[in-house]
Each structure stands twice: as structure tokens, then as C-alpha cells.
Amino acid sequence: MTNVTVKDLTLEFGAVRVLDKLNLEIEEGEFLVLLGASGCGKSTLLNCIAGLLDITDGEIHIGGRNVTWEEPSERGIGMVFQSYALYPQMTVEGNLSFGLKNAKVPKPEIAERVARAAEILQIEPLLKRKPAALSGGQRQRVAIGRALVRDVDVFLFDEPLSNLDAKLRADLRVELKLLHQRLQNTMIYVTHDQVEAMTLADRIAIMRGGVVQQIASPAEVYNRPSNKYVAGFIGSPTINFFEGDIAEGGVEFATADTKMPLTGYEASQGALSARPAWLGIRPESVITGTDVDTQPFTTEITVELFEAMGADTLVYTTLAGTPFRFRMSGQARVAAGDTLRIGFDPAQGSLFDKTTEERL
């Protein structure tokens, strides 16, 4: 059973079309992350699902019900915001119970639900405090708690961790994951942070310009990005692109001066045909050292710059006339000017049409 369905959703602000005939199906219990750069329409989409924005056209179904024109509070959703959006004049307890009071839930039940949420989130000692007296992490817990007490099937998160510092963010990320495992609710989570997306999501929907570019599991998105934009957006450091031509029969990718074998490439549709294209190679898929020669493509490069990050080392160089980055595991001993032999399998990379930029 599908829990949240978005059909042909269109949203216009005056003459500007922000969302264009967008379709989305989210399974019950699924953790879906809406990922994209700022301004891509991901928060807007979430606000539409929440009912905070009136859509121009299309339908939204939650739990099998058409909720397109229902009030946010009637849709069976809970929402957590980036700025926490706690009511400053109410205590934590007041914040948690505000929605329930509005829904005229009986008092004993309110108390019970608040207690349960506080227990789950371990914020019981904070119940009598005002938001101003809480730390950022505590505030976000309360904000999550506010969604929790509503006892709803769908949770909406609007960049909930963006205002926290790096360490707290990592901690809360794990907690959110645990929470999802425990509650098994449907969660729709908006973020621009791909690490959050990769770690939390069952599926990731990558958005750009009001259109979903790809919706798939994190691994799929990472390994088989559906177009050049997704490929470039996912992964850090970013993927390397070569500009060139696919040879007849799809056996080879040729840049101006380099030829790379494509044997074994799994094309999306049928066989590869000759055409101008981009080849994307992830920095992680480059091999150095003794195993180089096992790779279908090997070459020698000169190290231009390197960044030692502790766990691994990032090397900057130029390959086939374009800047090229790759990652070496461990604390590799390299220096600028060194010559290195590297290898990778171009067939494990991604090919995109030169003009449409769609995956081939």
C-alpha cells in the first residue's frame, strides 16, 4: 500500500512555475529523502504535501485519502522544521501538547502521549523549561517530539539538522535513523546534505528546478545516476567528467588524446551507439599500487596537489586534458610532482549523452 502519493502536482507563483507536473509515490514506512541544491523546490514540495502551500493543480493522497484541499492538521502529518519553530512563550510541555489541545484530545491522553514522546526522545527533564533555555540539539528533539505526539503516519522533516553543528548533526542523524527503525513511520526528509541523504534514506529523490531527476535507493543513485546532474551532485569529492565520443558498437570512449575501453558497460536502454558523450568516473573507483594492472584502463599521471585527510588522501591531477581527482586510501606518501600509475574500469563509470545529459 502506498502511503503518500503526489499526482501531477503543479505549483505556480504568479507566472513562475515552481513545481511542474510532479509525481511521487512513497511506500508506507519508507524513509524518503528529497535532496537538491537550494531553490530546487524540495522544501516547496514538502510544504505542498503538508498543506502549507495551496497548489495550482494536481492531487495529493495520504494514507489512501485525497487530502489535496485539507488543512495541514487534518492530513495526518507531523512536521519538523530547520529553525525548530518552537513556540517561545510555551514550555516544552506546552509545545508538545499544543497540537493535541487544538485537536481537543482528552487531557489524560495528552499527558500520556507527551510522557511517551519525552521518554523516547529522552527530554523528560526539560519538560518545564522554555525553549530559550535549551541547547540547539535539545530544541530539535523537542521539535521532533512535537511531531511524535501527534501519533501520525507521516513525518515531514524540513532540513531539521542544518542549524546544528557538525558533531551534533551526526549524533542526531543516527538517532533519527534509530527512531525510524523503532516507529516504522513514513518519513519524508528534505535536505541539501548528501551525507544525510545517503545514510538515512530508503530512497532518495533528487530534485532540480522543480522536477525530480531521479528517485532510487542511495546505492543506485550513487552507482547509476540517471543523468549528469545527479552524478555531479552525489558523491564527495565530486565525480570526474571526461568529454569525448563513444565509438561505434560502444566498445570504446575516446577523448581528444585518450581512449578508454567500455567493455562490459551496462547500458540503460539497448546497446551503446556512437555519439558524443560524457564519461563520469568517481574518485573512489581509481586504483593505485600493485593492483593497477588488473584494471582495463591504466595510465601515468603527475601529482599536482594533494590533500591528506587522515583516513584517505585526495590527489589532484590532469587526465586526458581535464582536471582529475582521485582518492587513495590511507596516508599515502605522495608529493607534488610525483609520477603515479593509476588504473580504473571505465565500464564501471557512467556515460551520459552529450546533449540530453541522460544516462546511456
Next chain:
Amino acid sequence: MNFMKATTAGIAFCAAGAVSAADLEVTHWWTSGGEAAAVAEFAKALDATGHTWIDGAIAGSGGTARPIIISRIIGGDPMHATQLNHGRQAEELIEAGLLLDITDVAEAQGWKDIINPSSLLDSCTVDGKIYCAPVNIHSWQWIWLSHKAYEDAGVPVPSNWDEYVASAAALEAAGKIPLAMGQQAWQSSGAFGVINVAVGGVELWNKINVEKDAEAAGGAEMAKVFEAAAAARAMAANSNVQDWNQATNLVITGQAGAQIMGDWAQGEFQVAGQVAGEDYTCLPGLGVNEVISTGGDAFYFPKQGDADIEAAQKELAALLVSPEVQVNFNLKKGSLPVRGDIDLSSANDCMKKGLEILAAGNILLSGDQVLSADTSGQIEDLMVEFWNDPSYSAADAQAKYAEIIGDAD
């Protein structure tokens, strides 16, 4: 005021067949010492009938009060009676049916026969119906001279305008202001009117103000009037008070030699305990043309749509013109009564002079009776500028004046 007592008294009077007691709110702009004392006479008389006088005094001259009075009548919240200078000011209100017709009161009381001069009643009459009760006659044509100032200056008190002009230098030499003038527009305009009648004569005045003869207004006769006004302006140069009674006060205290002001100034002398002929002298028509204008104050009764109140309003109308109230009120106010059949032997010298002129029929319509408020306003604007700006030449002012008269309706 003790409302409780008044109400109790009212109950007693009800038994005598009076209509049921009503609170009557009366607006007026009589707030100076003499004026307030005079109004109190009305209030006393009304309270004695069992009704209650609710005083709605508005300070700061008719200019401040009229907007308030009119906007309340138009806005549907009329007072029960209000002072207005009768004449053309109320015309439109009557036409719009906002004022109460009191013809029956006038007939019952025989106003036609007793009101003197009859022009006062004419001003209250529109299409044969009477809408207001005149309460007094006010004439502008007076100059008030301070004996003390002349004593200090060592010259005799003049007996006409020319002598007065001649004495100005002596007054100035003694550190006196020759002519006290308040700076409000209506005072400037009024003083000019007085000089106009005195210097130019009644005929000229009528030609200009009644017939609206612009040629006469721009003519040589009138030029003399403007010259005289310019001379008066020079004499008043050092007088920088605002209100008319402050100017009167300069005369009372001997700081100024004289003031051109209507007969209401007399009330101030009276309040200050001064005696006509001993402490001050009054010259009607500036001692040149002994006439008085017969403008005055009248009370109008806005429609209320309530029979009881209407009856009370009519009772008040009758009361205002009744002999006893007329005597008491006008003695305090320093104005002349509107009926010729009452004994004013207790009046002072100045009032008696006025009564004589009135009896002799040397009368003149008042500006309010012949000019629309709009034209009066334009003349006021012109005069206040003329009196206060020494660089404004008499010829220029006259040209503008002729223009206004030419446009008047």
C-alpha cells in the same frame, strides 16, 4: 451649577402646567468675563422654568465655534439651541430643513410688534416663517477711549475720529499704544467696517455692501477710507495682543489710548468696575457718523424630532425675548435689547447713547445680514493681512477689496 437643585425646582414648576422638564444643551461662544455673566442670566431664567440649561460654551470666537456647531447639526447630533449670528449664516440650514420653525411662538408673543428694529426679525425670517429668536443688538460702530491714557499723555480725551488721530502722537510720546487691536481676522475686518461707515458715510457703505457696487468699492470715496485705515494701522503697530478683550484690557489699564470695538467691549469695562464717562469714553460711529449697525446674536433651534423637547425649545425661545430676561441679559452683556418696550433706566451712558441712536432710527444693517459668510471670510483674509503688513499699500488693498465685492453674491 447645581443640577439637583434645578431639577427639584423644575418639579415644582411642572405642577403649574409647564411641559415636562428637559435638559437643553445650548452652544454659544460667549466666554469672556462679561459674556459669561450675561449667559448666566439665560441659564438662570431657564432653570427657573424647570428645564435645565446645559452650557455648551466653545471658546475662541465664533470662528472656532461655528464649525463645531454646524458639523454637529449636519452630523445628526444637534444641540437643542445654538447661538449664531443671524442673517445669512443659517440660510442653508433652514433650506435643508434642519432648524425648527418657531413662527407660532413669535406670533403668540407678538414679536412683530415688539422687536425693534424690525430688520432683526427679518433676518430670522425665511419664506414668511421665523426660525430664530434674536436676543440682542450689537453694533460695531464704537471707539473706546481710556481716560487714564489721555491723562498720562496730558491731552484731552478726543470727541471724534479726527481729534483722536491728531492726539495719537502725544499718546505715543507718553509711551502709550495709540490704538489697541487684537490680531484676529474678524477684529481687523470689523474695525475696517467701522472706519468705512465713519469716514465714508452710510450711503457709500450701503452701496458697496448691500448693492455690491464694485465701482464704488474701487472709487475715490473709498480710497479715503483705506487711507484712514492705513493711518489706523500705523497707530496700532505696537499692539501685539491676540484676543479682543486683551486689547480692551490695554484700554482699561491705560496702556493704550483707544480701541475700535463693538459694544460688547462695554461688558469688559463693567466687569473691571469702570464707569462710562469717568474712566472711559465711548463714541458711536467714531464720533463722526452717529449710526449703529443692528447685527446681533440670535438663537436657533435645531430640529430634534421629539415633541417634548420641541415644546421646551419653544419655551426657551419665548423666554429669551421676554422683557425681564432681555433687561438682565443686555445689561450684563453691554448690548442693546431687541425690544423697544422695556425700561433700561439702569443702563449706563454708553448704552443710553446707543438706545437714543436706535430710537432715532439711525441704523444700518450689519455685515452678517448682507454679506455671505464666504464674502465676509474673504474680506477678513484681506483685512487681517492689510492690518498686519505695513508694506501692503492702501491702493493695493482697495483693488483687492473691489474685486471681492465684485464677486460677491
Next chain:
Amino acid sequence: MAVTDSGGTESARTPAKKPNRLFKNLTAKLASVPMILTAIVVFIGCTGWTIYHSFTKSRLLPAPDKWVGLDQYERLWSTRRWLVSIENLAIYGICSLVLSLVIGFTLAALLDRKIRGESVFRTIFLYPFALSFIVTGLVWQWVLNPDFGIQSVVQRWGWESFTFDPLNNADIVIYGILIAGIWQGSGFIMVIMLAGLRGIDEDIWKATRVEGIPVWKTYIVVIIPMMRPVFVTALVLIAAGIIKVYDLVVAQTSGGPGISSEVPAKYVIEKMFQSQNLGQGFAASTMMLVSVLVVLIPWAYLEFGGKRRD
């Protein structure tokens, strides 16, 4: 209290259908009824009514059928008192705009220098704003009284020839009113400026200090440009007040000496009610409105015309 009230979209309707636009945000619309009525009936309706009647020969009562075209305007512009009023308003307006801004900003900047007794000074500068124009006019009339006030005091100190008698001198009377007007209103501008100064990031001050820019130059080159919105707010408040100057003049000079301190608002009131020439008063008030629009429309265009998108 209807806490379950849902901003107008009642839950009873069939959810699949798009609701009527008219009923969207119904509660918000209902709550805005007083504002809508005020905007349409009072500000548009009454203004329109007044403009219409300025073309009629209305006397004491409005006479919509006595159409006289531009007669009232012709007379208005040939009336010296009106011309003097306009001139006075221009002088008063420009001076009070400039002086209020300069004095308000200067005082605010001084108070912002971490001085001792800031709240005392602030209260001193602000308190006149609590007083009405009537009170302001009366007090300054008294202070400027040549026989008792500043002039006589200075003369008693030995400066026999000192004359400062603005209220009785037709040429400078408007400045006498200006002194009082500035006294009353500049404190409020100071508070607004102070609020604006406090809103400026402290890092800006650190940066200019590091770069060695003198304090006065920092104010002019850095701070004032940053406070643009604050200046606009102040400007709007001052300008809205200027056109309405009436009470102050009535209390302080009654337009005198002569007609030298007349202002348009006073002309309007007196023509309407005193001279019983509504048409003339309406024509004058329409001209006031026109002059406001002449100033306001270009400003509004500059201010809002550029960013119409959101």
C-alpha cells in the same frame, strides 16, 4: 475561542474539490473587513467625494448638482492667503524634514557612543513627543513672548539691542513655529535612529576601527547607507506629519501676524466651516492631496517598483 477554526476552509466540504477562491482564507478576509472598509469607504470613498465636490459651488451644505468646473481652483490660486500658506508649508516642510533627520540622527549617534546617563538624555529628548501640538504651541508662544521670554531675558543680561521676536515678525514667524515643531517631533526620530544604530552589526565598527577610518567618516560613509530603511521610515513619519500641521499654528500664532503663518490645513478648515464655502475648502484640500501624491508616487515607484516580484 475557536481554536479549531481552520483559517476559513471548513472541513465539511468535499475534500477532492478545489474550494472556491472567495472562501479561501475566509477568516482572514473577514478579519480584514474593517481594514477593507476603511481603505475603500474612507480613504478612497471620502477622498473621491471631496474631490467631486471641489468642482461644485457647495456652500454650507454639499450641493452635488451645482457644478462649476474649475472655478473654485481658479479662485484658490488667486488668493494670497493660499499662496502664503503653500509657501509656508514648503519652508516648514523642507526645514523640518532636514532638521528632524539631522538632529534626530546626531542625537542618536551621540547617545550611541556608550555615554553615561544615556537613558536620562534619551528621556529628555523624547518627552516633548508626549505633548500635544496645542501644548507645544502654547509653551513656545510663551517662551518666545518678547516681553517675558527669551528676548527680554537676554536684554536684561545686558544685550540691550538683542531682538528675537519671531512670533510678531511676519518674515520669520514660520521659523518660530519650526522651532516648536522640531522640539516636539525630533525626539521620536532620534529613537527610531537609535533603534537603527543598535541594529547595526558590531563587527562593522570593529572592521572600520581596524582599517583606521575616523568615526565621523564611518557614520557618513558606512552607517548611514546601511540605515536606509530606517531613514525611509523616519521620512515617512515626518512627511505624514508635515502636511497635517494645523494645531500647532492655531495654538501658537493663529496664522498671524496677519496671514504670515497660515498653513494649507488651516485654510481648508476655515473655508469649509467658517466661511461656509465647502467647495473652496474641498478645492484646497484636493490641492493638498495632489501635492502629497506628487511627492509620494515617484517615491513609491522607486521604493517598490523595482521589487514587484514577491
Next chain:
Amino acid sequence: MTDATANKGVTPRGAKPRRRLSPTNIMLYGTLFVASVYYLLPLYVMIVTSLKGMPEIRLGNVFSPPVEVTFEPWVKAWAEACTGINCDGLSRGFWNSVQILVPSVVISIAIASVNGYALSLWKFKGSEVFFTILIFGAFIPYQVMIYPIVILLREAGDVLSAMTGTKIRLMGSVWGLVIVHTIFGMPILTLLFRNYFASVPEELFKAARVDGAGFWGIYFRIMLPMALPIFVVAMILQVTGIWNDFLFGVIFTKPETYPMTVQLNNIVNSVQGVKEYNVNMAATLLTGLVPLIIYFASGKLFVRGIAAGAVKG
């Protein structure tokens, strides 16, 4: 939100002056001192004049302190000064002013705050247009509208009378004046509230909607408690504005309901012989007392409130 605004407007941000008696400091305090003299002089004059007898006023200058302190003028101004034949001073006007003030302030702020709230958070088609008209309205000279409003009030009174079956007069009643104050206070107050509510984080509003609060629920439970600083500003502005109003008071009331300013004008202009400057000054001070006390007492809140939202925009 609250913690962000709490400190705003209290701490000076300018560079710190260094030494006590540096030339800069002398300039600084010197200028402030001179300015203070200008601002304080009239208050001083009012106070000393109101404590002198008339003979002393005629002899001395306005700045000399009273030789013989007398409270007679105050008593007279409050309870005895005459207008016409009513000699009860300002006391009657005081209570009238209070009766006008309280409903006017409450209603005008209530309506303007709801307007500002609707305009910033519940925009609907055309709402901006009405707001623009409203702001233009702030610049329309009152004179343009007085006369039609007189007629409107009369008509509205008639309509109400017909609807309720009892005679209701808006013109000349306190309620008519309340309506007028509400109308003319609306532009600036609405602007004030709109700017303030626009600065409230939008997410808070969204969270409340998800929590099922409607238009009024959010207004009363969320926004109102947060908007206290701006309510203080609005209240101070309205209290002083309405208390000090003369024009509307004189046109839309009648003698029994005259506010204090109109009575003040009446007393000051009812000259009985000589101008009693001491009584006038005492009356002036008495009239200004209420707004003065409010400013002296809540000046800090006022400045803070202005800083918290009024200047944005």
C-alpha cells in the same frame, strides 16, 4: 526570537570613548548638554510659571524661579477655570479623555494588529492593494475626509438605529470618536504590526498550522504573546496620539464629552480680562501629564519595541 530581541535596543553599539576628559568627550557631553537645555527649557518654563502668582509673572521673566510658590493656579486649572458659565476646570475633560482613550486604544490596536497579522501571514488576493491604499491614507490630510466622515457617521448611526430599533447616534458620541480614532490610527499601526509579524519566522506559523491552530488560534496563542514589544509601542503611540488629539475631539464630540485638550483650548482661550498665564501653564501641564508619565515610565520599553520591529521595512 525572544532572546534575539531582548538585548536589542539596550546595549549601545558605537565605539567606546576612551578617556574621561578627552576633547572628544567634552564635545560629546557638551553637545548633549546644550541639546538638553533646548528640550528641557519649555518644561522648566511651564513648571515655574505655573507656580507663580500673576503679579510675579508680570514683573519677572519666564525663566526666574518663583519667589513665592503657589499651587493656586493648579487648583484653579483643575477645578475652577471657567468656560462660559461652567467653572469646573479640566477635571471634567480628564474623565472624558479617559473614557475616549480606553476604548479607542483597545479597539484601534486590536483591529490594527489583526490587520498586520493577516497582511503578513494570511495574505489573500488583493490584500496588498488594500494595504497600499491604507498607507497612502496616512498621507491624506485629515481635512480632506472630515466632512464626509461627519456624514458617514450620521448615516451609519441611522442604519444602526434602523437595525436595532433604538436610537443610536454615532456622531457626537464617544463611539463615533472611537471609530474615527480607529480609522486614522490604522495606517501607521497596521504598518507597524505588519512589519513586526513579517519578521516572525515563517516556520513558527507553519508549525502552528500543522498543530491544527487556525487564524484566531495562531493569533491569540502564538503571535500575541510574542508581539508584546510592538504592542507596547503601539499602545504608547496611540495613548499619546489620542490623548493629545484636538481636531477630532472638537468636531466629533459635544460639550459634555469634550476631551481634555479641547477643554484646555477652551480655558486658555477664555480670557477673562487678562491672560492668566500661570493657570494656562498649569492646565497645560495637567493635560500633558498622562502621556508624560507614560513616556517617563516606559521610555525604555518604547525604544526596545521600536528596535524590535518598527524600523524594519
